[in-house]
Amino acid sequence: MSESIYAFSHGILKRKQNTLFFESQDGSQRYLPVEGVRDIHFFGEVTLNKEVLEFLSQKSVLLHFYNHYGYYVGSFYPREHYNSGCLILRQAEHYLEPEKRLVLARQFVRGALQNIQAVLKYYHRRGFALASAIGQMESFLCGLEEQDTPDALMAVEGNAWDIYYQSFDVILNDQDFQMEKRTKRPPENQLNSLISFGNSLLYAAVLSEIYKTHLDPRIGFLHATNFRRFSLNLDVAEIFKPVIVSRVIFALVNKKAISSREFDERLGGLYLNERGRKVFVEKFEEKMKSTVNYKRIGRKVSYRRLIRLELYKIEKHLLGEEEYQPLLAEW
């Protein structure tokens, strides 16, 4: 089983004999058995050389980098090891033909909205006053067919996220974690900061799964492709934000696992400090490893695996086999 490694301190990543070695600034040293590493997430500064990059390429290990504030900044994505000319062509075709692109873009928005609604309904059943938010999601969902450009879809989705995030105040009802409104750069309060951090982790995790498929991460459908950046992972992450990121946040806040001590103020924003990030990452990993029943496969699969299955469905859509239907988290 491969693992994701999260490195919080500054340090040097080296190749030592036939494995990886991380020497952190505070003097601690750690061997990372390369065969069991899926990806490494760097939150601190890291120094590495070409030799280690070549080694990581050979072993198919991805590196994800986050800045000082915990925002995802980029990845080392080794040259793709699974390559299918046929699939790449079809992916490009679905991007270039407006009708085909729209079908997929709409499904990503639909997936996000449906899962937002599922979360709201879950809390509604437990007595939280969310009926109006649920109703609004319903009307957004009904209006999706009419949106005929990816930009229009993005706009609807933006409105849906706003309403959803405002419902956090009802669901959490915690004085320290108030949403009020979504602020990104900088996140103006603690809750906004948790959302931004969680989304960053998710973008990277989806990218790592894309690496294990034949899809090209640079070609997105909802998020416009600009070949210098990855965008397919942003598309797919939309579906999983309510399923994974929100639930991690609810768990942390409700169990009081995180408090204002885990945040620092910087440049007018509030950011998770190192301790806070560790707590968050731990819960996030726990979520990714936890399992749910997947009927069509006939066994339990982890949340991480659910992401992969979603990618497989997209591949099948591109191959013209089976129209893509986004995951609906009904549990």
Added chain:
Amino acid sequence: MQRINGTMIASYYACKRELWYMAHQITPDQDNPFLDLGRLVEEESYQEEKKKFLIGDVLIDIVRSEEGKLIVGEIKKSSRSKRSGIMQLYFYLWYLKERGVKARGEVLFPREKRKIPLVLNRAIEEELKRAMREIELIIAQEVPPRREKIPLCTPCAFRDFCFA
């Protein structure tokens, strides 16, 4: 047109959908535990012979000669995929024959202590040719053949892909 190889023959007899995927370079999930087992078995046994004898495919396991006759052997984990293994080996025998090399074959099931000797004949050659023509048609199709739930799906590395 792609050249038909042994793996394609084996896939054709196992699952035509798998054949289409393989031919389109859509390789199975490398995280599948069954695949690991296969790789391990393959890596650990008969390394020497294998390196000396590669017919564009890793599944050729042993080659030896007996009274001046060449014997091409293939080791199978279980007889679950018996027919596809047999046809694959027949394909190698035919391939060799086309190149002027006469050989016999043996499919070995070490776990079941069983061995099936194979000798190429007219009927088999016709069958192989028919299969090769059909393989060409299948991989030329725009979309892969439909999924059917067959016993082979259980250990198949494409399973999550097919059923997701």
